[in-house]
Amino acid sequence: MMRVRLRFSKSETLRFIGHLDFLRVFQQTIRRAELPAAFSQGFNPHLQISFALPLPLGMESVNDYADLTLEKEIPLNEITEKLNAAAPNGLTIKNAYPAENKAASVVCAADYSLQAASNKLEEVLQAREIFVAKKTKKGIRNTDIRPDILSIESCGDFILIRLSAGSARFLNPQTVSELLLDEKKTITRLELFQQNENGELVTL
Amino acid sequence: MNSEKFLQLDKPGRYVGGEINAVIGKEKKSEGLTRFAFCFPDVYEIGMSHLGLQILYFFMNRREDVFCERVFMPWLDMADFLRMEKEPLFALESGDGLCEFDFIGFTLQYEMRETNVLAMLELAGIPLRAAERGDEFPVICAGGPCATNPEPMAEFIDFFYIGDGEASLDEILSRYASHKGSKKEFLEKITDIAGVYVPAFYDVSYGEDGTLAEFLPRAGTNAPEIVKRAFLPRLEYFPETLIAPLIETTHARAVIELARGCMRGCRFCQAGFIYRPMRERNAGELLEQAEKILASTGYEEISLLSLSACDYKNFEELVDGLLEICTKKRVNISLPSTRLDALSALAKIQTVRKSSLTVAPEAGSQRLRDSINKNLTEEEILDGCFRAFKAGFDKIKLYFMGGLPFEEREDSLAIAELCGKIVDKYYELSHEERKRPVSVSVSTSCFVPKPFTPFQWAAQATHEDFARTQREVKASIRKKQIAYRYHDSKTAQIEGVLARGDRRVSAAIENAYKSGAIFDGWTEHFDYETWLDAFEEAGIDPAFYANRERSADEKFPWDFIDIGVDKKFLRREWEKSRECKITSDCRNHCANCGVACHVS
Ligand code: SF4
Numbered sequence: 001m002m003r004v005r006l007r008f009s010k011s012e013t014l015r016f017i018g019h020l021d022f023l024r025v026f027q028q029t030i031r032r033a034e035l036p037a038a039f040s041q042g043f044n045p046h047l048q049i050s051f052a053l054p055l056p057l058g059m060e061s062v063n064d065y066a067d068l069t070l071e072k073e074i075p076l077n078e079i080t081e082k083l084n085a086a087a088p089n090g091l092t093i094k095n096a097y098p099a100e101n102k103a104a105s106v107v108c109a110a111d112y113s114l115q116a117a118s119n120k121l122e123e124v125l126q127a128r129e130i131f132v133a134k135k136t137k138k139g140i141r142n143t144d145i146r147p148d149i150l151s152i153e154s155c156g157d158f159i160l161i162r163l164s165a166g167s168a169r170f171l172n173p174q175t176v177s178e179l180l181l182d183e184k185k186t187i188t189r190l191e192l193f194q195q196n197e198n199g200e201l202v203t204l
Numbered sequence: 205m206n207s208e209k210f211l212q213l214d215k216p217g218r219y220v221g222g223e224i225n226a227v228i229g230k231e232k233k234s235e236g237l238t239r240f241a242f243c244f245p246d247v248y249e250i251g252m253s254h255l256g257l258q259i260l261y262f263f264m265n266r267r268e269d270v271f272c273e274r275v276f277m278p279w280l281d282m283a284d285f286l287r288m289e290k291e292p293l294f295a296l297e298s299g300d301g302l303c304e305f306d307f308i309g310f311t312l313q314y315e316m317r318e319t320n321v322l323a324m325l326e327l328a329g330i331p332l333r334a335a336e337r338g339d340e341f342p343v344i345c346a347g348g349p350c351a352t353n354p355e356p357m358a359e360f361i362d363f364f365y366i367g368d369g370e371a372s373l374d375e376i377l378s379r380y381a382s383h384k385g386s387k388k389e390f391l392e393k394i395t396d397i398a399g400v401y402v403p404a405f406y407d408v409s410y411g412e413d414g415t416l417a418e419f420l421p422r423a424g425t426n427a428p429e430i431v432k433r434a435f436l437p438r439l440e441y442f443p444e445t446l447i448a449p450l451i452e453t454t455h456a457r458a459v460i461e462l463a464r465g466c467m468r469g470c471r472f473c474q475a476g477f478i479y480r481p482m483r484e485r486n487a488g489e490l491l492e493q494a495e496k497i498l499a500s501t502g503y504e505e506i507s508l509l510s511l512s513a514c515d516y517k518n519f520e521e522l523v524d525g526l527l528e529i530c531t532k533k534r535v536n537i538s539l540p541s542t543r544l545d546a547l548s549a550l551a552k553i554q555t556v557r558k559s560s561l562t563v564a565p566e567a568g569s570q571r572l573r574d575s576i577n578k579n580l581t582e583e584e585i586l587d588g589c590f591r592a593f594k595a596g597f598d599k600i601k602l603y604f605m606g607g608l609p610f611e612e613r614e615d616s617l618a619i620a621e622l623c624g625k626i627v628d629k630y631y632e633l634s635h636e637e638r639k640r641p642v643s644v645s646v647s648t649s650c651f652v653p654k655p656f657t658p659f660q661w662a663a664q665a666t667h668e669d670f671a672r673t674q675r676e677v678k679a680s681i682r683k684k685q686i687a688y689r690y691h692d693s694k695t696a697q698i699e700g701v702l703a704r705g706d707r708r709v710s711a712a713i714e715n716a717y718k719s720g721a722i723f724d725g726w727t728e729h730f731d732y733e734t735w736l737d738a739f740e741e742a743g744i745d746p747a748f749y750a751n752r753e754r755s756a757d758e759k760f761p762w763d764f765i766d767i768g769v770d771k772k773f774l775r776r777e778w779e780k781s782r783e784c785k786i787t788s789d790c791r792n793h794c795a796n797c798g799v800a801c802h803v804s
């Protein structure tokens with residue numbers, strides 16, 4: 001058995017498909033690549049792949065992650081090469097390396113870029129609390145999202161934002177975009193992070 | 205066009221192409237390229253599940269000098285979007301508007317998609333009627349099973365293609381490549397090719413009773429009096445790959461075509477007659493195709509396409525071979541329609557997943573089953589179900605048709621009776637074998653008589669007849685394990701007019717479209733009143749086409765097509781149906797249907 005983490009980007013045509021469709025496209029790519037993928041047990045065996053964090057329809061992702069279980073060891077560069085040869089336009093596998101944990105359970109933050117400039121950056125950063133209506137399991141509730149805004153900076157024509165992202169805490173970048181901008185702008189997800197033992201954010 | 209804006213649409217993945225194995229970029233390569241837009245008049249998810257489209261797509265694209273692209277009926281939001289943006293309907297591969305193509309070809313699989321054909325033309329900025337289109341517009345053609353009675357669509361289409369696509373398409377495309385001159389001259393040039401019908405070259409007249417009087421090629425054209433179908437004696441070509449959509453489609457799976465045509469001759473089934481004789485592919489080749497397609501698509505399921513998969517001669521051998529491939533690749537095998545007499549093979553296939561078993565007795569009583577020539581006895585049904593229960597199935601789906609010719613009250617009651625006996629069979633299992641309660645779901649569809657079947661003479665059941673059958677079935681079902689569903693008969697009434705209509709029906713289709721009829725095959729969009737108004741406006745009585753029994757000597761609008769089977773044979777079958785006499789299948793005994801295939 002071999003658990004590998006795949007770092008990939010999703011763009012172009014694939015932006016127009018949602019998470020579940022992308023999952024299927026990814027599974028088919030693995031099958032076409034004829035990698036010795038491991039399958040789940042049970043009546044309806046499924047290829048064992050899990051994504052760090054679902055990507056909403058319409059959003060591109062520059063550095064994204066998925067964990068794949070293989071039945072036997074094969075060289076990491078062979079995995080990358082075979083997958084890229086089988087991938088549809090818009091999916092690029094950047095590299096593969098051993099997965100030491102589960103991406104979906106350790107991911108805690110994400111970087112996004114907003115293709116726009118805003119003069120409200122300081123205002124948001126100075127605020128001690130920002131209450132917005134958020135949909136939760138118990139209905140719509142006013143929640144303070146300020147703790148989940150980790151940083152915002154302006155960078156030429158872009159705004160870079162870092163937000164909580166994971167199963168424990170998640171802030172939708174769209175919510176922040178609405179605070180900063182009057183109109184909808186393209187959001188790109190740049191990177192996903194986990195915490196190391198010193199509490200620092202490092203990439204998955 | 206800025207595809208960014210597609211993000212506001214429902215399922216934008218329908219409109220962006222970019223799928224694995226799609227052919228792209230050919231238009232940039234060559235100058236003398238013929239561009240063909242293959243149009244499926246329903247949404248992407250349905251069209252992409254249609255194997256015929258994929259076969260012809262790759263068949264045409266195998267030629268260097270042709271680029272075939274796909275076009276689907278945009279959903280309502282996209283149609284509005286195109287109108288608002290003043291952008292034409294475009295093909296998925298290049299994104300180019302349809303007017304940039306040489307050919308626009310529609311596949312007519314279902315009558316209730318015909319208004320969508322008009323919608324697609326209009327969205328492309330193309331006049332609906334052939335007579336209104338000059339040489340600046342592409343050649344509009346149409347094929348598929350509904351083209352076997354092309355007349356209701358005759359006013360809109362430049363030429364129809366009747367028969368196997370692979371048989372004559374090459375010839376048409378080659379003649380087009382070397383053609384210099386007007387569109388009309390091109391159409392004249394191809395009338396001698398088997399399967400080609402140019403409606404503008406024929407004159408039609410009607411008698412006082414409204415039936416067809418004469419149907420003749422216009423003087424001065426060289427159009428033939430009888431149009432022979434395009435026929436492929438042997439199925440050879442099959443694509444080595446299929447396009448695997450990025451979004452979920454109705455059937456997202458690999459498909460291999462076992463056979464074309466059927467040897468059974470169920471009297472209600474048009475496909476069973478127009479594709480005669482049954483032509484099978486070689487098992488070895490099929491297995492090779494299956495491997496290639498699975499490898500190039502990455503699908504996790506494969507299905508076997510044929511009108512009656514289990515009639516395939518080397519079915520066991522094929523299934524064994526497939527099982528070997530599929531176990532290795534962890535691929536599921538699915539069978540579209542299931543014949544009970546092949547349960548043993550089925551038992552093997554279903555080793556992994558016990559899904560529900562589908563049985564189509566079509567009629568409740570033996571008498572009516574004999575009348576429609578569905579050679580399936582009650583004993584076979586019950587025995588088959590019992591074996592399926594033994595093998596672990598606990599869900600059975602049963603399909604029946606309502607409104608069959610010669611149907612009586614007893615036949616409707618027999619449906620409930622048969623279903624009851626099936627439930628009883630389940631309780632013959634021992635207690636341990638009954639893991640879950642059995643569920644039998646029963647549905648009745650509304651029978652629509654089709655051209656080139658023995659029932660082409662029949663009066664279709666009226667709305668009241670269908671409703672009576674549905675009431676009778678519903679009232680006679682007593683067991684709680686049986687769930688009953690039925691189809692709306694209003695759609696069937698319109699389908700019946702379009703199926704056996706003549707050229708005068710074109711006007712009604714146009715009226716209906718102009719009054720908003722679109723996606724008529726979708727219950728939520730179908731509006732009966734719109735159609736009734738459309739008929740009235742066109743001066744047409746729908747009952748004349750749908751609910752009238754034809755006399756033995758009536759001339760039909762589709763009689764000028766030689767589909768292979770004889771009208772005399774079909775008439776004999778009609779008479780036998782009345783007498784509830786069965787006709788044996790081609791393998792046992794040739795019924796001399798006229799195609800003279802010497803199968804048996
Ligand atoms: S000619 Fe005979 S065997 Fe051939 S399709 Fe017709 S009935 Fe069947």
